[in-house]
Amino acid sequence: MYWFRRGAACALIGMGLVGCSGLTQVQDSISRFDQGTHSASVAETNFLRAVQTADCTSQFYANASDWAIGSLVNFDISGTCVPTILDDKQVQTRQALMDAVTLYADKMVALATGDDNTALDANAQKLAGVLNSTAHQHGFQNLPVAADVEAGIIAISEMALDQRRFSDVKTAAAKMDGSLGAVIGKLKAENTNFAVGIASKIDRLETNLRAVVAGTHQDRRRMSFFDVVEARRIMRSANPFIPQTVIPSQNAAAPQDNAQSAALQLNAVLDTVLAANRAIAGAGTGGIVAAVNNLIVRAQDAQSVQASLNK
Amino acid sequence: MADEAQKDTLLNTVASIRAAELLLLQASRASSDPVTLIKINTEYSHLDSLLSQLLHAQAIADDADFANAVTALKQQAAGLQVEEDDIKKIVANVAAAAEVAGYMAQAASLIATL
Numbered sequence: 001m002y003w004f005r006r007g008a009a010c011a012l013i014g015m016g017l018v019g020c021s022g023l024t025q026v027q028d029s030i031s032r033f034d035q036g037t038h039s040a041s042v043a044e045t046n047f048l049r050a051v052q053t054a055d056c057t058s059q060f061y062a063n064a065s066d067w068a069i070g071s072l073v074n075f076d077i078s079g080t081c082v083p084t085i086l087d088d089k090q091v092q093t094r095q096a097l098m099d100a101v102t103l104y105a106d107k108m109v110a111l112a113t114g115d116d117n118t119a120l121d122a123n124a125q126k127l128a129g130v131l132n133s134t135a136h137q138h139g140f141q142n143l144p145v146a147a148d149v150e151a152g153i154i155a156i157s158e159m160a161l162d163q164r165r166f167s168d169v170k171t172a173a174a175k176m177d178g179s180l181g182a183v184i185g186k187l188k189a190e191n192t193n194f195a196v197g198i199a200s201k202i203d204r205l206e207t208n209l210r211a212v213v214a215g216t217h218q219d220r221r222r223m224s225f226f227d228v229v230e231a232r233r234i235m236r237s238a239n240p241f242i243p244q245t246v247i248p249s250q251n252a253a254a255p256q257d258n259a260q261s262a263a264l265q266l267n268a269v270l271d272t273v274l275a276a277n278r279a280i281a282g283a284g285t286g287g288i289v290a291a292v293n294n295l296i297v298r299a300q301d302a303q304s305v306q307a308s309l310n311k
Numbered sequence: 312m313a314d315e316a317q318k319d320t321l322l323n324t325v326a327s328i329r330a331a332e333l334l335l336l337q338a339s340r341a342s343s344d345p346v347t348l349i350k351i352n353t354e355y356s357h358l359d360s361l362l363s364q365l366l367h368a369q370a371i372a373d374d375a376d377f378a379n380a381v382t383a384l385k386q387q388a389a390g391l392q393v394e395e396d397d398i399k400k401i402v403a404n405v406a407a408a409a410e411v412a413g414y415m416a417q418a419a420s421l422i423a424t425l
Binding site: 055058062065069084085086090190193194196197199200201203204206207208210211214215217218 | 322325326329332333335336339340342343344345348349351352355356359360362363364366367369370
């Protein structure tokens with residue numbers, strides 16, 4: 001019975017769109033587009049947290065060495081810290097931008113099911129409502145948010161809540177391209193700047209450790225061999241890009257390059273979200289499948305690289 | 312919130328400070344003298360703190376908060392002149408020291424235009 005109903009639906013829908021196998025392929029691709037967009041969102045969040053992690057790690061070791069040489073009266077091993085580059089509120093606001101992008105992808109899945117109910121689940125509807133009212137009330141005040149970004153968030157959240165305006169994914173993808181681009185463009189511009197902050201903090205840790213180890217060498221002489229080994233272990237734990245084994249120096253990239261390449265990789269993933277959306281809007285089934293597959297592969301890679309930044 | 316010109320200035324200043332940091336890192340790697348390394352680390356820490364404030368400032372939206380951040384940056388930029396002189400005494404490589412000082416002077420003059 002199910003297969004009969006499905007077959008009849010495919011025949012009817014197929015008359016207006018594509019063949020049934022093409023339609024299910026597109027539905028599958030929209031579902032994968034949603035999956036890739038969520039992975040990109042996780043990668044972006046991990047990157048923003050990595051900025052804080054590098055900041056706080058650097059602060060911890062700097063305070064420890066200041067205490068050791070008598071510049072600080074007390075030491076702290078609790079690991080608490082006040083981030084200096086990005087505070088929690090600033091991270092949350094940028095997370096809201098990615099929430100808007102994933103909300104859009106969720107809505108596209110709801111549209112792609114092709115049945116009468118194109119509403120999102122209760123949680124997604126609630127998120128759309130929150131984003132919409134926050135943007136309307138200029139609630140993104142701790143973000144240097146351009147007017148088009150704010151308008152983009154409003155457009156995406158209204159599209160997510162709407163059940164009548166969009167009836168098919170191609171029209172929705174085409175209409176929302178500008179809004180999606182405005183939000184993603186904002187995130188990309190900041191990522192490369194924050195990468196400089198990560199590299200600066202990692203290098204500060206190295207100058208700090210060199211000063212401490214050279215000092216302990218005066219007291220401990222041969223035993224300071226173990227201080228060098230421990231310093232390298234600390235550098236490896238703080239810098240996910242440092243080689244696990246000792247390698248020739250010409251092969252070792254500076255933290256600047258590594259943090260920048262992580263940011264560039266993340267930005268490339270955000271670009272593939274936009275490219276996949278444009279494929280949904282304008283390409284045939286093959287083009288959509290290729291663009292979405294590209295998004296999935298890149299987003300999952302970026303997710304694992306960004307996760308390693310926070311270890 | 313920074314306008315486009317101010318944002319460019321902030322990012323150019325970040326680039327100058329970061330260039331100076333990388334030269335200090337090289338100077339640190341070239342030395343094993345504890346006193347020199349502590350001094351280099353101190354100078355690096357000052358630059359790193361300034362760089363963090365610059366990145367934080369470019370991410371501020373509120374106009375009043377941004378104005379406060381710029382005031383704080385300008386106060387610290389005045390101190391960069393003193394540190395330029397210190398760098399020349401700390402970094403053994405004269406050419407590298409002059410280069411670090413040059414980047415710091417560039418950063419100070421950029422901050423003054425904010």
